[in-house]
């Protein structure tokens with residue numbers, strides 16, 4: 001992996017992965033790309049090579065790969081679960097047709113591809129606790145449908161055409177740099193902002209709803225470590241269960257109260273996002289990732305809360 005193209009680089013993961021990969025591989029070896037530029041993106045855009053690319057435009061993708069002699073594509077352009085239920089057509093267009101274009105370009109030009117899957121690739125008939133690596137995948141959200149179909153498509157391109165495809169099933173990701181864009185797990189990010197601003201938060205996810213979560217530094221390590229992993233050790237490819245912690249809103253509030261004792265948690269449950277959350281596992285078994293490429297997350301819930309509150313406080317002031 002010498003020259004990387006990141007699609008969806010202005011989003012929650014991409015905005016941090018671009019910076020981290022530039023530290024590791026060199027600024028000019030990591031090309032960021034996005035579909036729509038806003039003023040808030042200026043710093044990232046000006047910090048290194050950047051291209052406007054809509055992944056539904058296969059020619060634009062191919063041209064960028066040629067122009068920068070790209071040999072690895074990190075495909076982060078995606079519509080998340082809650083927005084996907086509002087706009088299932090767009091979710092399919094971006095998550096599936098976009099991925100198909102990325103894989104076609106990779107096949108033609110000899111690139112490796114990393115595409116994140118999600119806990120959303122599982123559904124209500126999946127064993128919910130310590131969900132195994134290989135198990136029933138019958139998701140009921142459009143986002144989940146695109147994630148499981150995407151896993152299969154990536155495996156197909158590996159087996160049929162030899163494209164080096166790799167992926168992880170990300171849980172909810174918590175970060176302070178860029179807000180997530182319309183997921184079910186977003187409550188676990190919003191809660192920190194509100195804890196600092198108002199010392200209270202109203203959760204759209206109900207008490208007792210457990211989901212796997214991860215702090216962004218661990219997620220970035222997961223991407224880079226899997227992309228760098230020895231291919232002969234990979235029995236699985238698309239996609240590995242990865243997990244760092246599992247909690248419900250009460251546990252998260254308890255953790256916040258260790259740093260902001262007066263913090264209050266209230267509930268106004270959103271039936272759509274609650275329905276999606278209930279269809280997902282409570283916790284994943286990530287043994288395969290640990291054994292095959294050394295996955296080992298660093299952040300516990302309290303360590304994440306301490307760091308999040310400290311970094312966000314700085315950002316908000």
Ligand code: AKB
Pocket residue numbers: 080081082117118119120143170171172173180182183184185186
């Ligand atoms: C979402 O909530 O849609 C995402 C995910 C778990 O993939 N954060």
